Amino acid sequence: MTQTKVTSAEYIAEALPDPIGSGSAYMNVGTSERIISAVAGLALMSFGLRKFSIPRLLVAAAGAALVERGASGYCPVNNMVKRDTSQAAKPESTEITKSLTINKPRTEVYQFWRKLENLPKFMQHLSEVTQIDSKRSHWIAPVPGGIGKIEWEAEIIEEVENEKIIWRSVPNASVDNSGEILFKDAPAGQGTEIYVIIKYLPPAGAIGGTLAKVFNPAFKQMVKEDLRRFKRLIETGEIPVSESRPSGKTPTAEDNSMDKIEKKYESPLL
Amino acid sequence: MKALCYNNVRDLRVENIPDPAIISPKDMIIRVTLSSVCGSDLHIINGFIPTVKSGDVLGHEFMGEVVETGSEVRKFVKGDRVVVSSVIACGECHYCQHDSFSLCDNTNPNAFMPEKMYGDTMAGIFGYTHAFGGYSGSHAQYIRIPFADIGAFKVPEGLHDDSVIFCSDAFPTGYMAADMADIKPGSVVAIWGCGGVGQMAIQSAWLMGAERVIAIDKEPYRLRMAREKGRAETINFEEADVLEALKDLTGGRGPDCCIDAVGMEASGSGFGYAYDKVKQWAKLENDRPLVLRDAIMACRKGGNVSIVGVYSGFVDKIPMGAAMNKGLTFKMGQMHGQKYIPQLLEYVQSGQVDPSFLVTHKMGLEQGQEGYDMFTQKTDNCMRVVFAP
Numbered sequence: 001m002t003q004t005k006v007t008s009a010e011y012i013a014e015a016l017p018d019p020i021g022s023g024s025a026y027m028n029v030g031t032s033e034r035i036i037s038a039v040a041g042l043a044l045m046s047f048g049l050r051k052f053s054i055p056r057l058l059v060a061a062a063g064a065a066l067v068e069r070g071a072s073g074y075c076p077v078n079n080m081v082k083r084d085t086s087q088a089a090k091p092e093s094t095e096i097t098k099s100l101t102i103n104k105p106r107t108e109v110y111q112f113w114r115k116l117e118n119l120p121k122f123m124q125h126l127s128e129v130t131q132i133d134s135k136r137s138h139w140i141a142p143v144p145g146g147i148g149k150i151e152w153e154a155e156i157i158e159e160v161e162n163e164k165i166i167w168r169s170v171p172n173a174s175v176d177n178s179g180e181i182l183f184k185d186a187p188a189g190q191g192t193e194i195y196v197i198i199k200y201l202p203p204a205g206a207i208g209g210t211l212a213k214v215f216n217p218a219f220k221q222m223v224k225e226d227l228r229r230f231k232r233l234i235e236t237g238e239i240p241v242s243e244s245r246p247s248g249k250t251p252t253a254e255d256n257s258m259d260k261i262e263k264k265y266e267s268p269l270l
Numbered sequence: 271m272k273a274l275c276y277n278n279v280r281d282l283r284v285e286n287i288p289d290p291a292i293i294s295p296k297d298m299i300i301r302v303t304l305s306s307v308c309g310s311d312l313h314i315i316n317g318f319i320p321t322v323k324s325g326d327v328l329g330h331e332f333m334g335e336v337v338e339t340g341s342e343v344r345k346f347v348k349g350d351r352v353v354v355s356s357v358i359a360c361g362e363c364h365y366c367q368h369d370s371f372s373l374c375d376n377t378n379p380n381a382f383m384p385e386k387m388y389g390d391t392m393a394g395i396f397g398y399t400h401a402f403g404g405y406s407g408s409h410a411q412y413i414r415i416p417f418a419d420i421g422a423f424k425v426p427e428g429l430h431d432d433s434v435i436f437c438s439d440a441f442p443t444g445y446m447a448a449d450m451a452d453i454k455p456g457s458v459v460a461i462w463g464c465g466g467v468g469q470m471a472i473q474s475a476w477l478m479g480a481e482r483v484i485a486i487d488k489e490p491y492r493l494r495m496a497r498e499k500g501r502a503e504t505i506n507f508e509e510a511d512v513l514e515a516l517k518d519l520t521g522g523r524g525p526d527c528c529i530d531a532v533g534m535e536a537s538g539s540g541f542g543y544a545y546d547k548v549k550q551w552a553k554l555e556n557d558r559p560l561v562l563r564d565a566i567m568a569c570r571k572g573g574n575v576s577i578v579g580v581y582s583g584f585v586d587k588i589p590m591g592a593a594m595n596k597g598l599t600f601k602m603g604q605m606h607g608q609k610y611i612p613q614l615l616e617y618v619q620s621g622q623v624d625p626s627f628l629v630t631h632k633m634g635l636e637q638g639q640e641g642y643d644m645f646t647q648k649t650d651n652c653m654r655v656v657f658a659p
Binding site for chain 2 (some may be wrong): 228
């Protein structure tokens with residue numbers, strides 16, 4: 001089987017469709033309307049909570065709903081009556097790309113990835129992936145802090161054996177996402193090059209937008225570390241670790257945080 | 271178990287820490303019989319490598335006795351005497367399979383750190399800060415050896431520990447320095463630094479057929495060792511102008527092969543040294559590249575410069591014009607221990623090289639701070655302090 005090398009146009013993956021906006025990424029309230037909603041909602045809440053009475057409590061509850069509508073940009077009433085004032089604010093997908101070379105034959109690398117049950121072995125944020133049928137799969141990820149889990153379904157929308165897999169989350173996923181992985185022979189018998197593109201829609205609205213800004217770099221790094229673990233697992237059969245306690249002192253939570261390690265190494269050098 | 275831990279800049283302490291345990295089936299645990307100080311530890315202890323944390327166990331040059339093996343360890347059984355390469359390599363990635371073990375893709379769990387600092391990740395190293403993997407070091411009673419079948423080597427019967435321990439790091443580093451310098455019969459070789467690695471580079475240069483070996487340092491006792499144990503000619507850089515002396519000694523050509531076995535904390539004199547010292551103190555420069563500058567200026571046209579002294583970050587005032595216009599070849603790197611150790615053990619076994627002369631002091635871990643102070647200040651003609659934990 002002969003192959004051409006990946007070109008930059010391919011790597012930009014024009015073929016990879018955007019995730020379908022649904023779930024948390026979906027907005028149907030325009031910006032000015034959201035501001036009015038939030039301000040009015042706050043006013044109603046402040047009035048409703050000033051003294052205790054049943055009618056005032058109802059007013060406060062209505063206020064809270066308006067505040068939420070303003071912050072998230074999503075209105076269930078709008079949804080029911082098919083009203084959408086958010087034309088100017090369609091969510092934009094965030095794209096992560098990463099390529100690396102794995103010192104194993106292409107078929108082996110492809111087979112390992114295609115068996116989706118393998119993914120949680122190297123994707124740290126996933127706890128379980130189960131194949132529903134040849135195309136659809138069910139994904140479970142714990143929420144950081146152990147306060148529950150999120151689940152979604154994904155489907156493979158295009159697949160060429162030993163060459164590529166393209167998938168997309170089905171509508172109403174917690175985080176709408178799509179992705180593509182290409183498998184190519186590396187030159188001079190160096191194994192397999194993989195090219196991965198992941199697109200996702202950050203949760204929408206004021207809060208969602210802020211969260212996405214805060215978490216995007218961390219999420220990018222997470223995806224890259226996942227792929228590094230994939231390489232290590234498939235090449236060596238394990239994911240090498242140094243001692244969980246390399247230290248003669250009982251480490252504090254602060255000592256262990258990646259933040260601190262990174263800061264410590266970064267400041268004097270860069 | 272007891273272990274010698276970094277506490278703060280120039281402050282080491284013996285701590286009681288949990289014994290290591292097998293984590294992966296390819297691991298083994300050894301009881302450390304000898305563990306040596308190394309010049310590169312000083313960069314850590316003096317605070318030039320920023321990813322060291324209080325409590326980290328130091329030490330990366332060692333040997334010992336196998337006490338426990340993981341289920342996938344094939345080469346060793348309990349009781350075997352082994353010497354272990356300082357760099358940890360997986361044996362499976364492209365680099366390992368092409369004998370470039372210190373460039374291993376897979377053994378640094380903190381790969382993101384060197385990736386930011388250096389653009390890619392290299393192999394993990396025992397006891398060498400978190401940027402190099404955060405592995406626990408060998409100045410301890412026990413140590414876990416990941417990928418044991420790749421990194422550990424059985425010690426041939428009848429060899430004394432003192433002759434074998436430097437096959438862990440100093441000998442392969444010196445040997446690789448000579449190998450990279452492309453020494454051929456007839457080559458004139460200049461070696462900066464007469465510490466453990468420099469002494470081993472001298473021995474290795476002869477093994478490769480060098481015509482003459484010229485060693486450069488400022489410590490009279492180290493130069494004496496280079497002359498007596500290494501049959502080298504010597505230059506004391508505090509007494510002579512090195513560049514002039516090297517020209518004078520080589521018929522005006524300069525050495526064919528120049529080896530930097532010093533690295534980032536070179537000492538020297540004059541304006542260049544003061545300039546680097548101040549910049550380093552102000553954290554504007556990590557490394558003092560005095561030796562590298564000299565090696566480039568001294569090297570014969572079309573010659574080879576081989577660097578095994580450790581550099582960590584940025585350097586200033588490298589005479590690139592000289593390097594380019596003189597058509598020099600540069601080769602450098604952390605040593606690929608796994609590639610060289612079997613051959614070096616043969617040299618030791620056959621008696622061609624006996625590195626045991628490097629052991630000038632033996633101590634327990636409790637004297638760790640004292641040992642490093644002695645090694646740093648070069649008191650009592652100290653070449654290498656070796657701990658017997």
